[in-house]
Amino acid sequence: MSTDLPFFRYHPDPLATGSLRAATETCVCCKRDRGWIYTATFYTARDVDGRFCPWCIADGSAADRFAGEFTDPYGLDGVGEDVLHEVTRRTPGFHAWQDPHWLVHCQDAAAFVGEVGYPELAAHPEALDQLRTDLRLDGWHDETRLELFLTSLGQGATAMLFRCTACGTHLAYADPS
Numbered sequence: 001m002s003t004d005l006p007f008f009r010y011h012p013d014p015l016a017t018g019s020l021r022a023a024t025e026t027c028v029c030c031k032r033d034r035g036w037i038y039t040a041t042f043y044t045a046r047d048v049d050g051r052f053c054p055w056c057i058a059d060g061s062a063a064d065r066f067a068g069e070f071t072d073p074y075g076l077d078g079v080g081e082d083v084l085h086e087v088t089r090r091t092p093g094f095h096a097w098q099d100p101h102w103l104v105h106c107q108d109a110a111a112f113v114g115e116v117g118y119p120e121l122a123a124h125p126e127a128l129d130q131l132r133t134d135l136r137l138d139g140w141h142d143e144t145r146l147e148l149f150l151t152s153l154g155q156g157a158t159a160m161l162f163r164c165t166a167c168g169t170h171l172a173y174a175d176p177s
Contacts, residue, residue, distance in 0.1 A: 006058035027053035041093040044068030063089035075101035110162035117154020124170035
């Protein structure tokens with residue numbers, strides 16, 4: 001089993017997030033058992049009977065061969081075409097209750113850190129404040145209910161935590177079950 005996994009700039013620890021796992025499974029793209037397999041989303045109109053190894057994700061061959069994307073481009077407004085391609089076609093996606101989407105900061109896609117509850121989110125006050133602001137814009141006007149929702153993250157609803165690749169700022173969005 002190879003331990004030298006490809007590096008994904010926008011998803012630096014796909015093992016910790018559960019998007020990759022150790023497996024004795026053949027990659028549907030390269031037809032090799034590389035010891036690791038992808039477990040999250042892939043969007044395509046084609047039938048795909050199997051999973052991908054991280055190398056076929058990293059080099060773009062899985063997305064090219066099966067005309068698909070690992071992440072919906074929703075949320076990636078304002079990034080260059082090369083970044084859009086990197087995130088959607090050469091970066092592992094992640095598991096979410098709702099349709100997962102990527103966040104942007106400093107005109108670049110942010111790096112996905114993982115799914116978190118309130119205690120982990122509270123360790124990044126800038127992400128908590130940003131999420132609070134976004135929820136208010138989405139219609140959460142009752143402060144008591146808003147704070148109850150936030151402090152309950154990890155119990156039914158979670159937050160998806162990201163880190164800006166340029167300045168290191170953390171940001172998040174809520175993912176209700």
